Each structure stands twice: as structure tokens, then as C-alpha cells.
Amino acid sequence: MATQFKIDGLKAAIDGKEILKGLSLEIKGGEVHAIMGPNGTGKSTLASSLMGHPKYEVTGGEVTLNGEDVLEMAVDERARAGLFLAMQYPSEISGVTNSDFLRSAINARREEGKEISLIKFIRLMEGKMKELEMNPEFMHRYLNEGFSGGEKKRNEILQMMMLDPSIVILDEIDSGLDIDALKIVANGVNAMRSEDRGFLIITHYQRLLDYIKPDFVHVMMQGRIVKSGGPELAERLESEGYDWVKEELGIVDETVGQV
């Protein structure tokens, strides 16, 4: 079945404070959606809520992946179902090497007895690291520990490539990347574009979208999507900022507001 990811009226709260206020979005296989929006409007909260981060309490709405209820799934089940998130601030895990982590993640998605062999895994990882121009030593470093900002971002893309997810959420994957690394990461993403995979790319800058061409661009304010369009919307935001959107929609405070 073609990939279909549906978010309908999603509401989420942190410590009793509502951040997402009824967000709807549909992503089909083959599509790239970009979400832009001012700071503090709920973009990362959306990403974390979709992945089932325990801090975020979903208080309303529905999320389905190929008809299956995502909100009912535990975090690992969501990953197994094909959801992947590259976080804005990837966590460091001391004591677990990058390769151990990735091999466990791959095997968690496979049936018992069908685990990837060590040799196959190493070949796959070496190949992908080469594509991303990563130093092989990163295989044996502890996950993200002491990685530079850009190295962390590149490592998130390595995980995406190895895990072969059907819905990819990238939260500010471009932040902290130098110009060459941005191109390498974008190439990695573009190589993963396919009819059965959908992308949700959260970014502040049009520049990333020059390399990864979105089909749809959405503006997020006040915990929901307030405007959608094509790539031209991102270009206008880049040159004019968000004031015109706020004026058009009569929005005074674009953040998720106070309790």
C-alpha cells in the first residue's frame, strides 16, 4: 500500500499547557512537506508528539500511518511502523557506540531470527558513511558524545539512511551545518526520496529548500498550520518575514501563548 500519513486535529500539552492546538496535515508517499514558522510556535513539539515523547501529552486528534493508529503505539512500535525523527537537538548516549545503536535499531525492526549479520551491517554502514563523507571512526564513537553540531546532524541522516523509514521527520537538520555539509546532507535526503516515502522537513531557511525541493510549504503559528502553499511561499517568507502572514490572518501573538 502506498504510504499515507494523516494528522487530524492533533492537540498536545506539556505540564498541562496546551502547545499544539488542532494541527492537521496529510503526507503521502513521494511527497516532501516543509514546515516553517517563527520560534516557539510548536514545530518541535509536533515532531516529538508524533514520535511519542513521554513529556508530551496528546489531548486530542488522530494520527494514522497507513490506516493504523499511531497514537496507540509505544515509541518503539512507532519506529517499527516506519516513523523516523531527526531531532533538533540529538541526545548524547555515553557507553553505546554509534554502530551498536544502529545495529540494535535495525534489528528491532526485524523479526527474531532474521537479524542483519554483522558483516552485512558493517558493509551497509561503511557504504552509507562514505556517501555522507563521514570519517569511519564515527562508527565506534559513543552516540553523539562530543560530536560537533554538524557531525550530529550528519549522523542523524546516517540513521535515516540505515533505517529506511517510510515517514521521515527532520527538525532543523540544516542548523549548524557548514555549506558543504548542507549539500552532502541534502544529497543524502534526495537519494532517499521515493514513491513510498514521505518527508516532513522543519526549517527556518529557504536555503535548505533550494537543495531539497518541497512539494508543499506550511506555516505554523499558535500551535497549528495557518497557511499552506508551494515552494513560492518559502521564498516569500525568506524575503519578507512573517509579518504579512500575521496581518493577513489577524494574528497578533504567533507563539503558543501563556498558560
Ligand SMILES: Nc1ncnc2c1ncn2[C@@H]1O[C@H](COP(=O)(O)OP(=O)(O)OP(=O)(O)O)[C@@H](O)[C@H]1O
Ligand atoms: N518540555 C517543555 N517544557 C516546557 N515548555 C516547553 C517544552 N517543550 C516545549 N515547550 C514550549 O512550547 C512552545 C513551543 O516549543 P517548540 O519547541 O515546539 O517550538 P518551535 O516551533 O520548535 O521553536 P524553534 O523554532 O525555536 O525551534 C515553546 O514556548 C516552548 O517553550
Ligand SMILES: [Mg+2]
Ligand atoms: Mg524547534
